[in-house]
Structure formats: C-alpha cells, structure tokens
Amino acid sequence: MMTPDLNDDSNQTSSSNSSTSSSSQPVVNNLKRKNLDTDDYDEIDDESTQDSHDYEQNTNPTTSNRSKFSNIKNKVLINQNLDDTGIKTRSQKAKALLLQKTQNLANQVNTSSTKTPHSSKQTVKLKLDLDPKTENLTTTTSTIIDLQKKEPLLNDEWLKTFETFNPKQKLNALEKLLELCDHTHIKHVHNYIEPKLQRDYISELPRELILYLLTYIRPKDLFKLAQVSVHWNQIADDSILWKNICKKYRINMNILSDGPLSPKSDSESENEFDLESKSKKLKANRNGKNSKNLNSLNFLNSFNPFKKAYLIDSNVTRNWCTRSLPTPIILKSHDDHVITCLKFDGRRVVSGSDDNTLKIWCAQSGKLLNTLIGHSGGVWASQLKDNIVVSGSTDRTVRVWNLDTGECIHVLTGHTSTVRCLALNGNICISGSRDSLLRVWDIETGQCLQVLRGHQAAVRCVCFDGKYVVSGSYDFTIRVWNPYKNECIHILEGHINRVYSLLFDGNRIVSGSLDTTIIVWDVHTGGIIHKLTGHHSLTSGMQIKGDILVSGNADSTVKIWSLKTGECLHTLSGCNKHMSAVTCLGFNDKFVVSSSDDGTVKLWNLETGEFIRNLLALESGGRGGVVWRISMHKNKLVCAVGSRIGVEETKLILLDFDWPSASLLNQPVINSNGQARSTNQNRPSGLHQILSS
Known part of the structure; x- marks a missing residue:
C-alpha cells in the first residue's frame, strides 16, 4: 500500500519540475527503508500544499511564481535528510518559517499599495529561495524596493496581457x-x-447628400456650423449648397449685377453730379465716412456668388422690416400742384404734374437734374426708358424728351383730346386718348405709324409687349390689336362698367373695372380664365408677377390673388388697414407696398398677408394729406405726397433700403413693439449683424 502513494506523490513532484524528479527517487527509496508512516507523509504534503495556496492568495503570484514555489517545495523534500523521529518536527518548522515569511511579505505589499495608488492593480513578483546550507526559506529583500522602479514595465505587461484577451x-x-x-x-x-x-455621422455621408440635407436648416445656422471645423467650414461655403438656398428662398441673382457689386453705380452716371459734389464725396471718403461701406464690401467679396446674393438679400430684408427707417431724401418741387404721374428706374426719378412740367431727379443724391418745359397743359401720362421720356398731356400732344440734355426731341400731334395713357416698347410708343383712338408712333422719327379705331369711349389704359396692343376703355370693353396690321384681334366683353386698370404679361390680360370685379383673360382665345370677386369699389391699381396678382381698391383694401386658381390668398386689412382709398401699390418677391388717401404707406408680408409696419405716415394724414403715387424699384421707394387743400406741401420722398446704405448701417433694430432693441456697440454693423441674427 505504501508504494503507490509514494509513486503518486513522486509523479506530482516530477510534473512540477523535471530536473528534480530524478533526484526524488532515492528519497522515496530511503523513506521505504525507514518504514515512513504514510499518514505522516501525506500530512506533510497536504500542509505544504495548503501553505502554497495561502501564499498564492496573499501575494497573487504569476504563473512563473507558482512554478518557483513548486521548486521550493521539492527542494524542501529533497534536500532535507529526514529520519524516522524528526520528519514531523522539520516539516512543521519549514511550514512555520514559510508562513512567517509569506505573512511578512504580504504585509509589505499591502503597505506599499496603500502608499502607491496604482500598486494594487499591478502584479508583484516574489523571489523565494532556500539556502541549502542553512536549509531556511528566504525572500529577496529588494523585491518591494524594485517595485516602483519597474512600475512602467509592469503597466506595459498588464496592457499586453489585456490585449491577449478576446x-x-x-x-x-x-x-x-x-x-x-x-x-x-x-x-x-x-x-x-x-x-x-461623440461621432459626426453627417460628415460620413456622401457630400451630395450632405449638401441636400443642409438646405433644410436655417441659413444663419450655417454660419455657426462653419465655425465647428475646417471640414465643416468648407461644406458650409459650398457653391451648390448656396445655389439651392437661393432657389429655395427665391433670391434673384440679378441682385449682384444691380446691387452694390455692379460695375457702374448710380453715382457714376453722367450729369448726376457736378464737380463740387464729386469733390465733396471724395473728401468724405478720405475722412473715412464711408469706411464701413468699404469694409462691408470687402467682407462680402470673400464669399461665393450665391452666398453673396443671399447675404445682400437678407440684409435688405432687415432694412425693410426691422431696422429703423432710413433717412428720407426730400425732393420739393411742383409748388402746390398735384403730381399726376411718377416713374422711377432706380437711378432717376421722373415726376409729371398738372403744372405742365416734368422734373428729373437723381435718386442717389436727390439733386434736380432737369426740368422739362414745353407742354401747354397738365401732364397726365409718362413713360421712361433708358435716357428717353415720353409724356402725354391735356394739350393733346405726345412729347419725346432726352433726359441727359432736357431737349424735346419730337412733338407728336394727332389726338383731338387729352392723352390719358402711354405704353412704350423699343422705339414704338402707343398713346390712348379721350378721343377713343389709339395711335402708334415711332419715337425715333416722330412718325405716326397706325391709328387704331374701334373703342366707343375714352381709352383709359393701354399695354404693349412688342407684339400685341391691349387697351381698356370707358365703353366697358378690352380690345386686343395687331398694331402692325391695324387689326383688332379680340373684343373682350365681360365688364358691366368702365375699365380703369389693365395688365398684360404676353399670355394673360388682367382688367379692373368700376363694377368691382377683376377678370383674367386669355389673349390668344379671348376667353375668360377667372373672374375675381371680393372688392367693393373701383380697382385703382394692380401689379402682377408670375402667378401672383396684387390689387388695390377704393374700398381701402389690398388683395393678393393666385392666377392659377383664381383664389384670393390674402386680404390686407385688419386693425392696421388703410383708412381710405388705396391710390397705388407695388410689390416684390417678399413685400407688398401700398399707399392711400389717408397719408400712409404700408408694408405687408406677401406670403402671409400680415402687416409689417408703416413706411410713411404724414402728420396731415386724415386731414387732407395724401399719398398720390408710389414707384418702387428693387429696394428703393419714391412717394409723391401732397394735399388738394394745401395742408401738405407737394414733394417727393425717397427711401433707400438698398445695401449698403450708409444711412442704414448704424440704425438700431426695431422690435415688434416699434421700439429700438439695445445692441452691442462693439458688434460690427450692417451685413456683419446677419451672422448673429
């Protein structure tokens, strides 16, 4: 029974260290000869094994340390010459010594872990050796001292071990x-x-998809997005992105050629400034008065064309809606007479009056350039094209003027009554008179080409697109003419009262009548497309752009119509509506501007029909002060005001909402209550405010 137990123990020892297994065989034979009690030997082996487990738990040794410990145990069994009477004494002594050394070493490790925060996460290597001379178990005393020196190595080993994990x-x-x-x-x-x-998922998408998604966020957020990184700055400045944004917000790219970046500005046109005014302007520039304008231009030129267009449009919108009104330019003239007609091309203003004269003004400086004298009666109609003005008068003549020189080029005679309306296209002018006739003139030669006969009453309004002439009369009809063949193509009958206003876009005719209705006609067939009802009096003025029609009426309301459906989209009324008849109107892609006999000019939102604010309010409004005419060109507005009873001086008021208007750059921003919002004085004015709005 003893031999298998000793062989098992010997095999276990040899599996731990092959170098010691061969030397353990004599010991076994010696134990056999000494008749070693098997139970005692098993007790030594079990206790030694238990001690080794206790040691492992206290010191957490690595695999190599476990191997060393097994070697130590084998050495204890091999190198000791045990006799029958001393085997228990020596094994217990070795065990006690082993436990003492293990406890001391564990205490040192715990003490070191308390002082060093990271030592508790590191593996400690212990070197245990048995001195064969003294037959005592010792430890390497430098282990703890070397621990701090080997800390980086221990971290690397720990990480390498972690990397081997799945x-x-x-x-x-x-x-x-x-x-x-x-x-x-x-x-x-x-x-x-x-x-x-955190992960930027959008930047990982294809660039085309990114640009498409960004069109759905507010443009002002793109300026914030551009500050995230260089990559996002490049995306936020992409030309395709801003092209789509301009398309979405219906921004016309002509704003670049007609705006502040155009090669020729208003101030550069001939005969607008004399030498004295030019020298004053140069001096003002040297004094730095226009430095903000120049800085804004330099700022604007750093962007792509589509982004420029958006920034200009955004800044102009703020000028119209939220900034305080620009300083008006007052043009006093015509004494106390009524201004009967008003034309404005953005550079020059032409006003006609019942004082028999026309006056030409510079829209930039407000300077009177010329006074056209020649008519012997009041001027009731005028047309402006380039440097040519055509006027019609109660003296029954049509005159052609050169704006640059003020010279009357031709006097066109033939009508037998007041010339009430004019239409100009190229070098062909159409005149309509109270004598019920229309005449076709060549303004270059002064020759009458055709006389169009057919109306039974005064011709009140006329349109000409270069191909067809459309005329409206007090005989309740609209006629479509071929002026080159002197042929009446269609007689449009549908109104039951006088026709006062007319529009023609080449395909559709829109007529307004004293019968309160507005009718949309097909010019090719002469049929009625829509009959628009809702007004309660005379339609005094209309404007058309695309499929949108805006009409002003003597019932004090303004209506916005869809020409596709014939539906009234908005009625501009409410608590802020005009208090008297609407005299004139104009609109662009965003706003509607209307004037009234109540002495006000109001600004409305085209899309929602909401009232924005008053652009002009005469102190004499409601007591006789009226706004007779307004003329709107891009971002400038001219208002002809006065009074028939002398309570308001006759004058023109010019408001410039364009970019970069010097009078607007330092204006405060107006809130919804009409009060100026406080602004940071250090914040750049003008276009720079868009980035933070």
Whole structure:
C-alpha cells in the first residue's frame, strides 16, 4: 500500500519540475527503508500544499511564481535528510518559517499599495529561495524596493496581457475593474469616454447628400456650423449648397449685377453730379465716412456668388422690416400742384404734374437734374426708358424728351383730346386718348405709324409687349390689336362698367373695372380664365408677377390673388388697414407696398398677408394729406405726397433700403413693439449683424 502513494506523490513532484524528479527517487527509496508512516507523509504534503495556496492568495503570484514555489517545495523534500523521529518536527518548522515569511511579505505589499495608488492593480513578483546550507526559506529583500522602479514595465505587461484577451474577456475584465472603482474613478472614466463616443455621422455621408440635407436648416445656422471645423467650414461655403438656398428662398441673382457689386453705380452716371459734389464725396471718403461701406464690401467679396446674393438679400430684408427707417431724401418741387404721374428706374426719378412740367431727379443724391418745359397743359401720362421720356398731356400732344440734355426731341400731334395713357416698347410708343383712338408712333422719327379705331369711349389704359396692343376703355370693353396690321384681334366683353386698370404679361390680360370685379383673360382665345370677386369699389391699381396678382381698391383694401386658381390668398386689412382709398401699390418677391388717401404707406408680408409696419405716415394724414403715387424699384421707394387743400406741401420722398446704405448701417433694430432693441456697440454693423441674427 505504501508504494503507490509514494509513486503518486513522486509523479506530482516530477510534473512540477523535471530536473528534480530524478533526484526524488532515492528519497522515496530511503523513506521505504525507514518504514515512513504514510499518514505522516501525506500530512506533510497536504500542509505544504495548503501553505502554497495561502501564499498564492496573499501575494497573487504569476504563473512563473507558482512554478518557483513548486521548486521550493521539492527542494524542501529533497534536500532535507529526514529520519524516522524528526520528519514531523522539520516539516512543521519549514511550514512555520514559510508562513512567517509569506505573512511578512504580504504585509509589505499591502503597505506599499496603500502608499502607491496604482500598486494594487499591478502584479508583484516574489523571489523565494532556500539556502541549502542553512536549509531556511528566504525572500529577496529588494523585491518591494524594485517595485516602483519597474512600475512602467509592469503597466506595459498588464496592457499586453489585456490585449491577449478576446472581446468577451475584455468586457468581463473591465466590468470587474469598474466594480473595484469608487465614484470619483467612475466619474473620471465617464468624462474621458464621453467625448470619444461623440461621432459626426453627417460628415460620413456622401457630400451630395450632405449638401441636400443642409438646405433644410436655417441659413444663419450655417454660419455657426462653419465655425465647428475646417471640414465643416468648407461644406458650409459650398457653391451648390448656396445655389439651392437661393432657389429655395427665391433670391434673384440679378441682385449682384444691380446691387452694390455692379460695375457702374448710380453715382457714376453722367450729369448726376457736378464737380463740387464729386469733390465733396471724395473728401468724405478720405475722412473715412464711408469706411464701413468699404469694409462691408470687402467682407462680402470673400464669399461665393450665391452666398453673396443671399447675404445682400437678407440684409435688405432687415432694412425693410426691422431696422429703423432710413433717412428720407426730400425732393420739393411742383409748388402746390398735384403730381399726376411718377416713374422711377432706380437711378432717376421722373415726376409729371398738372403744372405742365416734368422734373428729373437723381435718386442717389436727390439733386434736380432737369426740368422739362414745353407742354401747354397738365401732364397726365409718362413713360421712361433708358435716357428717353415720353409724356402725354391735356394739350393733346405726345412729347419725346432726352433726359441727359432736357431737349424735346419730337412733338407728336394727332389726338383731338387729352392723352390719358402711354405704353412704350423699343422705339414704338402707343398713346390712348379721350378721343377713343389709339395711335402708334415711332419715337425715333416722330412718325405716326397706325391709328387704331374701334373703342366707343375714352381709352383709359393701354399695354404693349412688342407684339400685341391691349387697351381698356370707358365703353366697358378690352380690345386686343395687331398694331402692325391695324387689326383688332379680340373684343373682350365681360365688364358691366368702365375699365380703369389693365395688365398684360404676353399670355394673360388682367382688367379692373368700376363694377368691382377683376377678370383674367386669355389673349390668344379671348376667353375668360377667372373672374375675381371680393372688392367693393373701383380697382385703382394692380401689379402682377408670375402667378401672383396684387390689387388695390377704393374700398381701402389690398388683395393678393393666385392666377392659377383664381383664389384670393390674402386680404390686407385688419386693425392696421388703410383708412381710405388705396391710390397705388407695388410689390416684390417678399413685400407688398401700398399707399392711400389717408397719408400712409404700408408694408405687408406677401406670403402671409400680415402687416409689417408703416413706411410713411404724414402728420396731415386724415386731414387732407395724401399719398398720390408710389414707384418702387428693387429696394428703393419714391412717394409723391401732397394735399388738394394745401395742408401738405407737394414733394417727393425717397427711401433707400438698398445695401449698403450708409444711412442704414448704424440704425438700431426695431422690435415688434416699434421700439429700438439695445445692441452691442462693439458688434460690427450692417451685413456683419446677419451672422448673429
């Protein structure tokens, strides 16, 4: 029975260290000869094994340390010459010594882990040796001293060990590690990991898709987005992106050629400034009065063309809606007479009056350039094209004028009554008179080409697109003419009262009548497309752009219509509506401007029909002060005001909402209550405010 037990023990010893297994055989034979009690030997082996487990738990040795410990145990069994009477005494002594050394070493490791925060997470290597002379178990005393020196190496070894784990083992290791951490450590780990979890998903999409998605965010947010990184700055400045934005907001790219970036500005036109005014302007520029304008231009030139167009449009919109009104330019003339007709091409203003004269003004400086004298009766109609003005008068003549020189080029005679309306296209002019006739003139030669006969009453309004002439009369009809063949193509009958206003876009005719209705006609067939009802009096003025029609009526309302459906989209009324008849109107892609006998000019939102604010309000409004005419060109507005009873001086008021208007750059921003919002004085004015609005 003893031999198998000793062989098993010997085999276990040899599996731990092959070099010692061969030397253990004599010991076994010696134990056999000494008749060693098997139970005693098993007790030594079990106790030694238990001690080794205790040692492993206290010091957490690596695999190599376990091997060394097994070698030590074998040495203890091999090198000791045990006799029958001393085997228990010597094994117990070795065990006691082993336990003492292990406890001391464990205490030192615990003490070191308390002083060094990271030492508890490191593997400690212990070198245990048995001095064969003294037969005592000793430890290497330099182990703890070398621990701090080997700390980086230990970290690297720990990381290398972690890298060998599979994904599941890594997750388990991290979970166990976090369980050992307190709240401070967890918070630190959270702050470290959170930025790494953030991911820019949009930038990983195809560029075309990114540009498409960005068209759905507000353009002003793109300016903030451009500050995130260089990559996003490049995306936010992409020409395709801003082209789509301009298309979405219906921004006309002509704003670049007609605006502040155009090669020729209003101030550069001939005969607008004399030498004295030019020298004053140059001096003002040298004094830095226009430096903000120049800085804004330099700022604008740093962007692509579509972004420029959007920025200009946005700034102009703020000028119209939220900034305080620009300083008006007052043009006093015509004494106390009524201004009967008003034309404006953005550079020059032409006003006609019942004082028998026309006056030409510079829209930039407000300077009177010329007074056209020649008519012997009041001027009731005028047309402006380039440097040519055509006027019709109660003296029954039509005159052609040169704006630059003020010279009357031709006097066109033939009508037998007041010339009430004019239409000009190219070098062909159509005149309509109270004598019920229309005449076709060549303004270059002064020759009458055709006389169009057919109306039974005064011709009140006329349109000409170069191909067809459309005329409206007090005989309740509209006629379509071929002026080159002196042929009446269609007689449009549908109104039951006088026709006062007329529009023609080449395909559709829109007529307004004293019968309160507005009719849309097909010029090719002469049929009625829509009959628009809703007004309650005379339609005094209309404007058309695309499929949108705006009409002003003597019932004090303004209506916005869809020519596709014939539906009234908005009625501009409410508590802020005009208090008297609407005299004139104009509109662009965003706003409607209307004037009235109540002495006000109002601004409305085209899309919603909401009232925005008053652009002009005469102090004499409601007591006789009226706004007779308005003429709107892009972002400038001219208003002809006065009174028939002398309570308001006759004058023209010019408001410039264009970019970069010097009078607007430092104006405060107006809130919804009409009060100026406080602004940061250090914030750049003008266009720069768009970035933070």
